[in-house]
Amino acid sequence: MNQKVTIFNNLTRSKLPFVPIKEGEVLFYSCGPTTYDFLHVGNARAFVVGDLINRIFKALDYKVTFARNFTDVDDKIINRANELKIDPLKHSAVYIAECEKDMDSLGMLQPDHAPKVSETMPEIIRMIEVLMEKNFAYEVDGEVFFHVPMFKDYGKLSKKKLSELEHGKRVEVDKRKKHSSDFVLWKPAKPGEPSWDSPWSKGRPGWHIECSAMIKKILGDTIDIHHGGVDLMFPHHENEIAQSEAANGRTFVNYWCHHEFLNFGSEKMSKSLGNVVTIRQFIEKFSGEVLRQLLSIVHYRTVMVWSDDAITRAINDVERIHKFMINFEKAKKENLKDDSTSEMTGKFKGIIPKMKKNLASDFNVPGAMALFFSMIRQINREFLDEQGKYEGKNKLGKEMVDVVEEVISFTKLSTGLIHDNPELILNKINEAKKNFSVVEVLFSNEEIEKLVTQRTDARNSKNWALADEIRDKLGSAGITIKDNPDGTVGWSYK
Ligand SMILES: [Zn+2]
Structure with a gap:
């Protein structure tokens, strides 16, 4: 039996139980990148969220068919290739290969x-032909437009009304269009541009039609989940719906998932980070593991602020995980006894079901990771010693080791974290930290525990001012204190 999943469906703006088209299976599409240069860190959130959705369904025992496209025919690619005086498709192929390296990291x-526009031309042209036959599209001078007022459901995803859209148009509208919201399906190529034969002109497709045609070709008329950034909701996804539902006469997508913005806005960046622009640069400096942690630890529907603090927190998290991995391996050899079953083993057995419950609730990765971190904290306290001296530490039992290893494998599978060699990661982080001043002003785990205890003492002696001061100090380092109903106090990263 697959775990029941709930998803925030942007079509209805509500969290709904996920009912797949075919029991136990997921047809999933995510809008991919336009490849004309190295990708910016801003693009990485889309990849990581798409990968997480894919992984989570797999970890919950669904059979997933996942498609993500490459836009290899586009104005930006053509312009860049013309500047460099090379063939646009060759130029794009170079950056598809680079993008795949980043994804591996x-x-x-x-x-x-992983369909490409250049390899989907017959399907794109066929879909435009169908739209022409059904009067949803018209041709002017070799250019084909989708006629938006013909599609009655237009605006159902973005909740925009056609009348308001027309009213709001400020830019000069192409006089050849019948309606200001009509959009391009096919356009004639200029001399020297890549072009394909079509019934209308030697040309190339508009942007929106590629996803509709690829989805139909690979996954079918109706899919379970379509994902992309919230910035793609309008007009891109709205136009995808119009094209597909007009051409196929069927519902296009059952669940729409959009991740929120990655905000580079007002946050001041440290000098060392100001230069880090591309995914490749970030990976070279801090590792892919840190970038993945940074992007996973904020829920996909929360706006993420790209800041020194956020990066520092991700570095500290990755450090914490990988030190644990090394120490756990060491302790397994030196601090193992065969038979013991501790109370904790029983408790840890409950972690995977709890992680699954979080992941199944609108892909709550931060919730699942908090459970993993709490396990690390408890094992560090009771069983591990960084110096390798185990006197005074509890002994790891065989059963405990098995349970913890299961949790580690499940975390790897479902979140994609811990994918690199711990020693390599820690070396890289140590190097990066030398040039990264912000790390030094934040707290180690021991310092946090100490401050939390000081705050509890202050509260017990009714020194509210001091208690608040400590809470604020931790708060500014991204740490939240939680006063539990049973009187105990916990903490976590925001
Ligand atoms: Zn798309």
Whole structure:
């Protein structure tokens, strides 16, 4: 039996139980990148969220068919290739290969399908022909437009009304269009541009039609889940719906998932980070593991702020995980006894079901990771010693080791974290830290525990001012204190 999943469906703006088209299976599409240069860190959130959705369904025992496209025919690619005086498709192929290297460094699973526009031309042209036959599209001078007022459901995803859209248009509208919201399906190529034969002109497709045609070709008329950034919701996804539902006469997508913005806005960046622009640069400096952690630890529907603090927190998290991995391996050899079953083993047995419950609730990766971190904290306290001296430490029992290893494998499978060699990661982080001043002003785990205790003492002696001061100090380092109903106090990263 697959775990029941709930998803925030942007079509209805509500969290709904996920009912797949075919029991136990997921047809999943995610809009991919336009490849004309190295990708910016801003693109990485889309990849990581798409990969997480794919992984989570797999970890919950669903059979997933995942497609993510490459836009290899586009104005940006053509312009860049013209500047460099090379063939646009060759130029794009170079950056598709670079993008795939970045995805490997980020610990991504290969999608089942990675279609390219240049390889989907017959299907794109066929879909435009159908739209012409059904009067949803018209041709002017070799250019084909989708006629938006013909599609009655237009705006159902973005909740925009056609009348308001027309009213709001400020830019000069192409006089050849019948309606200001009509959009391009096919356009004639200029001399020297890549072009394909079509019934209308030697040309190339508009942007939106590629996803509709690829989805139909690979996954079918109706799919379970379509994902992309919230910035793609309008007009891109709205136009995808219009094209597909007009052409196929069927519902296009059952669940729409959009991840929120990655905000580079007002946050001041440290000098060392100001230069880090591309995914490749970030990976070279801090590792793919840190970038993945940074992007996973914020829920996909929360706006993420790209800041020194956020990066520092991710570095500390990755350090914590990988030190644990090394010490756990060491302790297994030196601090193992065969038979023991501790109370904790029983408790840890409950972790995977709890992680699954979080992941199944609108892909709550931060919730699942908090459980993993709490396990690390408890094992560090009771069983591990960084110096390798185990006097005074509890002994790891065989059963305990098995349970913890299961949790580690499940975390790897479902989150894609811990995909690189711990020693390599820690070396890289140590190097990066030398040039990264912000790390020094934040707290180690021991310091946090100490401050939390000081705050509890202050509260017990009714020194509220001091208690608040400590809480604020931890708060500014991204740490939240939680006063539990049973009187105990916990903490976590925000
Ligand atoms: Zn798309």
